[in-house]
Amino acid sequence: MTIKPLSDRVLVEPAPAEEKIGGIIIPDSAKEKPQRGTVKAVGNGTKDEAMVVKPGDTVLYGKYSGTEIEVDDKKYLMMRQSDILAIVD
Numbered sequence: 001m002t003i004k005p006l007s008d009r010v011l012v013e014p015a016p017a018e019e020k021i022g023g024i025i026i027p028d029s030a031k032e033k034p035q036r037g038t039v040k041a042v043g044n045g046t047k048d049e050a051m052v053v054k055p056g057d058t059v060l061y062g063k064y065s066g067t068e069i070e071v072d073d074k075k076y077l078m079m080r081q082s083d084i085l086a087i088v089d
Helices: none
Strands: 009-014 036-042 058-061 067-071 074-080 084-088
Touching (some): 009 058
Antiparallel strands (some): 009 036, 009 074, 058 084
């Protein structure tokens, strides 16, 4: 299935949460929600806001940003471009 965001929305695949810290395995219930991900698709933008991010960009976003969706057993976040804090080079 292909998802094409509308307007100024962005589809982001979150980076996996860290499994280990210094040799200690972290259970699923204690893992922090990742705040980094890869842009998979972008909308066309609006007349007032051009799209700055593009597919393939690694981005940082707020802890509670976006709406979680699941497609083909993969989890994604759909968020507005304004919810993205930075593009990581």
